[in-house]
Amino acid sequence: MSYVKIEGVSKYFGSTKVLNNISLSIEEGEFITLLGPSGCGKSTLLRAIAGLNDLSSGDIYVGDKKITHLPSKDREVGMVFQSYALFPNLNVFQNIAFGLKMEKMDKEQYTVKVEEMVELIDLKGKENMYPGQLSGGQQQRVALARALIKKPKILLLDEPLSALDAQIRRTLRNEIRLIQRKLNMTTIFVTHDQEEALTISDRIFVMNHGDIEQEGGPRSIYTSPETEFVARFIGNYNVLKKSELETTGARLVSENELFAIRPEAISIFPLAKEGHNMDETINIICEAEVVMSTVLGNVMRFDMDVKGIGITVDALNESKIHWIKNGMTVQIAIPIEECKGLRIPS
Amino acid sequence: MARTGSSKSKIMLMALVPLLIWVFAFEIIPVFQMVVMSFQNSDGLGFTLDQYYKGLTTSLYLEAMKNSIVISINSSVAAMIIALFVAYSITRFTTGIRDQLLMVSNMMTNFAGVPLAFAYMILMGNNGALLLLLERMGVEAAGSFDLYSQTGVTQLYIYYQTPLAILLVYPIFYGIRTEWKEAASLLGASTWKFWRYIGIPVLLPGLLGTFSLLIANALGAYATAYALTGISFNLLTIRIAALVSGDIFPNFQLGSALAVILAIIMIFSLVVNELMLRWSRRRGT
Ligand SMILES: Nc1ncnc2c1ncn2[C@@H]1O[C@H](COP(=O)(O)OP(=O)(O)OP(=O)(O)O)[C@@H](O)[C@H]1O
């Protein structure tokens, strides 16, 4: 039984369609991510769940209750914004307590709860500070506590980490995940950063132009992209047409017209006859010219030219690949099972 | 290097000289002169507190002070309330309409003094076109309206204070971020509660600043009321003008003392404003 259900949701702004008949369902306590490029409609969907913008058609259910037309304040939904959106005239304590105060809870009662939250987000001793006196990461923790204190049915996070620098992003990302697990909070997280999505989520919905192109666990999304868009967005996949793949020497029996190959699945060998001992029945072996090599830290990226077709190969940056130089002709082996057929979205 | 640096800064200082001369000649010396004169007797001699004594005991002048203060506060409060609603709705328009409204407001801010007084006389004077029209239409109350009374003058003040208030209040509203409203509503706050706990406290310092500017603007105003009622409506600025330019008994010394008192009232209103500002910011920043 799914906890959050989104059924056939569409949204037009004027005559432009921003959400295209989207349906998805989420289990209780699940952490899902809406991943997609800028402008694909992630925020629009999230804000529709929060009741901050209305829908052109479709329905939203939370725990069997239809909330499509409920005002925001009655939805029992917590939200964290990219820009923190803390109230500048209230201190940390008052910001976190705001939701309970609106419920007319007594001060003694909510003080206990606020203190618990302050402890959870690790900001003890900073209760009397104002948002302007906190760092971005601290402000975002306060925003998280403020959203969680009312024990919402769903927690919505709209790119909560985008305004922070890389180091804090990673720590806060882990903390959000820990807190979410501890509270078993059903969470919808929005990001355009694929690494963030892959590390934090139970399940990912990859969005493009108002459609969900693919859904699945991080692993299956990464290793088995179903469309060209997902293949390009989620990794640095080589996307080749069937005809292109055949010029490399492949003899494929497959309906698909388009294939994706992970750059790290391809291996590189010297040109010498005995340069490799790969099984030619399960690998495509062909000659390639090294056009450019780039150091990406622990990985080396080689841009290769195979009979006019560009192919990217990633290899671990170890001393045993240091013989590979720009301009060289080498052999590459592409495992046939790594050529994933892609569906063309309608 | 150090030499060229210091000579450079000397040249820069030279550029300040015209400004300093200007400030000195047209601001500092006159104020100084005025203060000195306010302590002289009516023949411009000696040192005496007589002028202040006269200014603060004569009922004519006391009433002028009271009128000035009352009309300033009333017109500022009214202009402020109107501006709050108008400015907020301006922020909700598209940029095009917004710019046009602001332009109109800008023009109206400068529509004060004699032309404004005449416009009002034509519309709402004893034979004002608007009043006659209203009477014909059966609005009885229009007949009893007296433009040359305190109510009339207050209305004129409100008229020229409102556009200024709008211009000053409107940017303050941009300090309110939409996400605050959204966050508040998700936390269960109604629109009213949002304004009560977040919106107004955030706006307050800016609004108080605007209010004190309006007060000062009204306290110092002179031409509008003078054009409407001559010297018969008793305001401090009108009394001062009568004393320094009056044909019968000019008394520069008493005029100076009244001007100093007016300045003190203005400074007092600025100080009160500053205190309220501190109080309203006490929680924030
Ligand atoms: N109020 C609005 N009026 C008109 N168009 C809008 C409005 N809000 C969003 N859009 C459009 O809808 C599309 C989707 O916007 P949305 O904010 O959902 O994108 P997003 O996926 O969250 O992007 P980002 O990663 O940049 O935040 C965009 O093309 C945007 O221009």
Ligand SMILES: [Mg+2]
């Ligand atoms: Mg967005």
